[in-house]
Amino acid sequence: MSSGAKEGPSVSYSILPIFGGGNYNFWKVKMRTILLSEGLWSFVERGLQEPEDLSQLPAAEIEKFEAEVMKDAKALSKIQNGVTSDIFPRITRAKTAKEAWDTLEKEFQGDSKAITIKLQTLRREFYNMKMKESECIQDYASRLAEVVNQMRTLGEEISDQRVVEKILISLPEKYDPIVAAIEECKDITTLSIEQLMGSLKSHEQRRLTRNDQSVESAFQSKLSFKSQKSSKKGNSRDDQRTGEQRRWKKGESSKRDESKNGKSTNSEDNQPSCRICNKTNHDTSNCWNRGKPKCHHCNKFGHVEKNCRFKKANQANFSESKNDDDGNENLFSTCLSALEEKESIWYLDSGCSNHMSGNENIFLDVDTSATPNIKMGNGAIVEAKGKGRIAVKGDEADS
Structure with missing residues (x-):
């Protein structure tokens, strides 16, 4: 059964890569693939084979040659349409696809x-x-x-x-x-x-x-600091607090006994506080912070307000401190510095080789000549005041 309409020749359209003078090797590969897919690459590679005397050929050979001329012209058309108007003048004199291809090859790829x-x-x-x-x-x-x-x-x-x-x-x-x-x-x-x-x-x-x-997630291992004074004696801060509570009760009992006898005395707990840091465990002449400037922004020693690292918002990421059942205070710090000096719990990051703290009282010794630059979380660069050693104690095993 035949249909009334004749089917025309199928025509395939390929999107041609456009060569504008750059990346010739890439354009060459893409164009070669397109010409191969349409059976035209042989005219670029070998060129159009023209007979010596066309008039002497039989009609079948003449018809075959004319078909090859049409294919060569089709390949030349694709090359011409695959270049920009700036490149096209270079191949306007080419009569065959091979001539146009060789012209571009010689100019943009070289000899x-x-x-x-x-x-x-x-x-x-x-x-x-x-x-x-x-x-x-x-x-x-x-x-x-x-x-x-x-x-x-x-x-x-x-x-x-x-x-x-x-x-x-x-x-x-x-x-x-x-x-x-x-x-x-x-x-x-x-x-x-x-x-x-x-x-x-x-x-x-x-x-x-x-x-x-x-x-x-920082390394979830809480470490208790030993203060410089208590670490030398081998006692933890909790033991120190317990001892202070016992001395306070003993002092109260002594006061009551002495008041009955009409006597008065100054116990260890009644000694005057340091006029620099207001602590009672030392006098003013032996204060750690003696001679150091005091910041009026954070009330800490060792720097002035204009250099205070806590003055800028979001300078360090931290979580609010909270008390444990045993009275210890917890603080989570992400590899920067604690905001309060009284905290006794520090979370350490297992990925850090160095750790920082703004509390000088926890250090066993401090080398003030070591002042490396430190890049903070917001990109700011600050200078460390020194480098030293601390003593730490874990929850389950002393270190």
Whole structure:
């Protein structure tokens, strides 16, 4: 059964890549693929084969040659439409697709000598390329693939095995564990680039996830500080408070006894407080803060108000302190500084190699000559007042 309408020839339209003078090698690969898909690449590669005397050919051969002329013209049309108006004048005199292609090839890719020079530059870039510390594995692979593709376009033979080996030896030190595992457990000679990238991306994602968790949740181990005075005696602050309470009760009892006998005396608890810090465990001449400036913003010693790090909002992230059942006070600090000096509990971040505190009373010794710069959470840079040692005691075991 035949239909009344005739079917016309099927026409396929491809979106042509446009060449404007840059990235010629990429445009060349795309255009070659389009011409191959439409059976026209042979006219670019070998050119149109013209007979010596067309009049001597039989009619069938003449018809075949005319069909080839049409295909060559179609290939030339695609090349002409694949360049911008700035590039088009360079190929206006080309009569065949091969002439137009060779003209662009010679101008934008160069002759054999120019290609050799370009390859030398790309080889040097390939050998010296390394992944940056701040770079993710995908970005580095894209940079490397761009250089490899340019080298292959210029005729350089680079196998996937060579690319795999290059990636493994150019990763930062933080990738050493996964690199060692891949070299031990997998055959690098048959390992594809896609398989390698999958393993590296999985390792990178696990590492980033662990880093995020360590930042968001500080190490949940509470450590009690020993004061400088109590640590030398081997007593904790709780023992010191208990002893002070016993002495206070004993003093009250002594007062009552002495009042009955008509006598009065000054006990240890009745000694005058320090006029600098208002504490009663030392006199003014032995005060730790003697001679230090006092901030009128936070009432702490060692700095003036204009240099106070607590004056700016959101200078440090902290949680409000609260009392435990045993009377200890808790404070959560995210690797910055505590806001009050009286707190006896500190949360330490397991991801930090150094910790900070604004309470000088907890230090066993302080080296004021060490004043490193510290980057705060909001990006500000402050200078430390010193570096020293502290004594800590855990909840379950002394350290």
